Amino acid sequence: MAATATPEAVEARIVEALASFGPDIEQVTREATFEELDIDSLDLVELAQIVEDDYGVELKGDDMKNLKTVGDAIELVVARAS
Amino acid sequence: MTRRRVVITGVGAVTPLGVGADVLLRRWVAGESGIADGEGACRDFVASDHLSKKEIRRADRFAHLAMVASDEALASAGWSDELPYATERVACVLATGIGGLGSLEDQHDLLRDSGPKAVSPLSVPLFMVNAGAAALSMRHSLRGPAFSVGSACAAGSHAIGTAARMIQTGDADAVVTGGAEATLTPLARASFVAAGALSPSGISRPFDARRDGFVMGEGAGILVLEDAERAAERGATVLGEVRGYASTSDAFHLTATEPDGTYAASALVAALADAGLAPDEIDYINAHGTSTELNDSSETRAIKRVFGEHAQAVPISSTKSAIGHLLGAAGAVEAIATLLAMRDRVLPPTVGLEQPDPELDLDYVPLSARPFTPRGERPVALSNSFGFGGHNVVLCLEGVAA
Numbered sequence: 096m097a098a099t100a101t102p103e104a105v106e107a108r109i110v111e112a113l114a115s116f117g118p119d120i121e122q123v124t125r126e127a128t129f130e131e132l133d134i135d136s137l138d139l140v141e142l143a144q145i146v147e148d149d150y151g152v153e154l155k156g157d158d159m160k161n162l163k164t165v166g167d168a169i170e171l172v173v174a175r176a177s
Numbered sequence: 178m179t180r181r182r183v184v185i186t187g188v189g190a191v192t193p194l195g196v197g198a199d200v201l202l203r204r205w206v207a208g209e210s211g212i213a214d215g216e217g218a219c220r221d222f223v224a225s226d227h228l229s230k231k232e233i234r235r236a237d238r239f240a241h242l243a244m245v246a247s248d249e250a251l252a253s254a255g256w257s258d259e260l261p262y263a264t265e266r267v268a269c270v271l272a273t274g275i276g277g278l279g280s281l282e283d284q285h286d287l288l289r290d291s292g293p294k295a296v297s298p299l300s301v302p303l304f305m306v307n308a309g310a311a312a313l314s315m316r317h318s319l320r321g322p323a324f325s326v327g328s329a330c331a332a333g334s335h336a337i338g339t340a341a342r343m344i345q346t347g348d349a350d351a352v353v354t355g356g357a358e359a360t361l362t363p364l365a366r367a368s369f370v371a372a373g374a375l376s377p378s379g380i381s382r383p384f385d386a387r388r389d390g391f392v393m394g395e396g397a398g399i400l401v402l403e404d405a406e407r408a409a410e411r412g413a414t415v416l417g418e419v420r421g422y423a424s425t426s427d428a429f430h431l432t433a434t435e436p437d438g439t440y441a442a443s444a445l446v447a448a449l450a451d452a453g454l455a456p457d458e459i460d461y462i463n464a465h466g467t468s469t470e471l472n473d474s475s476e477t478r479a480i481k482r483v484f485g486e487h488a489q490a491v492p493i494s495s496t497k498s499a500i501g502h503l504l505g506a507a508g509a510v511e512a513i514a515t516l517l518a519m520r521d522r523v524l525p526p527t528v529g530l531e532q533p534d535p536e537l538d539l540d541y542v543p544l545s546a547r548p549f550t551p552r553g554e555r556p557v558a559l560s561n562s563f564g565f566g567g568h569n570v571v572l573c574l575e576g577v578a579a
Contacts (some may be wrong), residue, residue: 117231133231140298147294 100150100176106169112145113138113165125166132165142168150176183341183419184408185574187254187401188513189246193217193394193500196227197249201510202517205499205525206546215379216361217394217501235299236312237277242397242506243309243357244316250353251317254401254413260318261351261411268321268349269314270340272332272356274505274564276325277304279362309357313399321349330465331424331564332356333398333508334572338422340402350404355509357397369393372432374469381502382529383466383495384473384541391467394501398509417516420557420573421452427567434471434563438479441561441569445483448559448571456484459491459573460551461524461558463515464541466495467502476561477537494542498528508562512572519556519576522549554578 098104106125114120118132129139139162143154152175162168190198193211196219204211211217219242224233227245236244251257260267280303287295302308307325314323322343326336333356340354369375369391376390408415425444427435434441449456465476481488496511503510518525523546530543549556556576563569 115230116234117229137298137302144294144297 098149100152100173102169102173105150105172105176108145108149109142109165109169109172112142116141123165125169126164128164129162146172152176180345181347182405183344183402184405184415185400185417185419185516186403186408186413186415187250187252187256188399188416188516189249189253190396190398190510190513191219191222191242191246192396192503192510193219195221196245198513198517202514202521202525205496205514206523208526208528208545209499210528211500212381212392212394215376215392217392217503218361219396235302237280237303237308238359239273239277239357239397240309240312242359242395243271243355243399244312246355246357246397246399247313247317247353250355250399250401256401262407264318264320266321266350267319268340268343268352269310269319269323270326270336270343270352270354271310271313272326272336272505272509273306273309274327274329274332274358275360275365276306277308278360278365280304282362282364313353317353319353327505328568329564329566330502330504330507331562331568331570332505333510334512334560334562334570335424335508335568337400337402337419337509337512337572338424338570341419341422344402344404350407352402353399354402355397355399356506358504358506359395360504361393361395365393374432376468380529381468381497383464383468383498383527384534384537385530386532386534388468388470388473390469391497392501394503396500396503396506396510398506398513400509400513415577416520417577418575420454420575421448422572423447423451424568424570426569429567432565434475435567436471436475438475438482441476441479441563442482444569444571445479445559448573452573454557454573457487458552458557459559460556461515461518461549462491462493463511463558463560464493464495465561465563466497466527468497472563474536476563477539480539488539492524492540492542492547494525494527496525498530508560508570511562512560512574515558515560515574516576518549519558519574522556522579524549
């Protein structure tokens with residue numbers, strides 16, 4: 096059963112997931128870029144797996160390629176989930 | 178053309194006796210054992226004390242152990258700040274028996290329970306057999322040849338021998354080498370039990386009449402090898418030299434060693450020849466000494482065959498009596514223990530050897546350490562490693578003058 100994809104819930108889940116990959120949670124702001132956070136393509140595939148598990152949103156490689164910031168990822172998931 | 182000499186300028190280890198190379202020798206010499214509940218786990222090793230969150234989740238435990246041991250080895254070589262060579266001239270040859278088995282088991286569980294989409298994109302880099310070599314290459318900017326060596330329980334010594342050859346032939350000026358293993362997993366336990374190799378009593382007592390199999394351990398040993406001339410130019414502190422190396426194969430049986438030790442003996446002969454030494458110039462043998470019925474008897478036969486009447490005069494001991502069998506890391510950790518024993522002029526004991534096997538009548542330094550008195554100015558030792566598949570490797574290591 097997919098969780099409800101409110102913007103707040105999606106943001107909290109994505110921030111938590113990204114922080115588990117390495118950066119300190121305070122660094123993971125909406126404006127932070129994946130480059131700054133040292134989040135690479137392998138991490139983004141894991142993020143996509145988590146998002147799909149939790150919200151039933153399937154993200155493909157092409158979707159992920161254009162993501163630059165944490166905020167980009169949050170907006171994409173919220174948009175797809177609605 | 179005289180071949181380049183190869184010296185060891187740094188060592189690092191994580192073993193069931195603790196984090197660090199010195200603690201390994203100190204506790205082994207004291208007759209302590211790192212084995213508990215039938216296994217040699219690195220209980221003192223907490224990955225997060227040494228590695229970042231990202232480093233931990235992107236590597237299997239065997240690579241964690243290798244990374245931490247490599248930090249110590251490079252620091253002791255004086256390499257902490259920067260490499261003293263062009264990065265392309267520094268190689269990395271790392272042994273492992275199995276690789277990231279724990280990660281492979283975890284991902285297989287996910288595949289079975291949740292389907293293919295649940296498998297992590299990190300799976301292959303976690304469990305691939307070269308993951309340790311790749312991790313060290315990236316961690317320390319080693320841009321020469323980097324690869325892993327696989328020959329089961331002989332791999333650690335194969336790595337060091339291969340590394341020495343790379344320097345001798347000029348393929349590299351220095352090599353970060355050694356081995357790492359972390360297979361205290363359900364599948365590895367069950368597999369070794371099924372093969373009849375693991376000790377049902379959970380006691381590692383090489384050369385003892387009651388020995389009943391090996392005790393599995395985990396850990397890593399890393400050595401920094403350098404071209405002797407280049408090391409001297411940069412004023413490096415030298416711990417010892419790789420004098421000789423040889424390797425043969427039994428071509429006999431998947432798991433059982435050839436009972437007479439015929440081809441282990443060939444490796445001993447060839448390693449001595451490579452070092453240009455006679456048996457009576459060897460001060461100590463660090464045995465493979467697994468605590469299996471067959472290894473300890475065939476290894477004893479091999480030593481007798483090569484050393485003849487001098488066999489009784491060479492002290493022999495097994496590091497596995499104190500830490501268990503570290504599989505692909507064993508040869509590397511044992512080479513480090515041998516170098517430190519030569520440095521400290523101490524013969525570490527075969528721990529737990531209380532009831533000698535009447536068939537095995539050499540000097541296995543039972544129970545208590547003894548002073549190490551080299552015959553010549555510099556101590557010289559052999560380190561034996563034999564592996565499933567019939568691989569035999571012998572290293573000849575020389576210590577430094579007092």
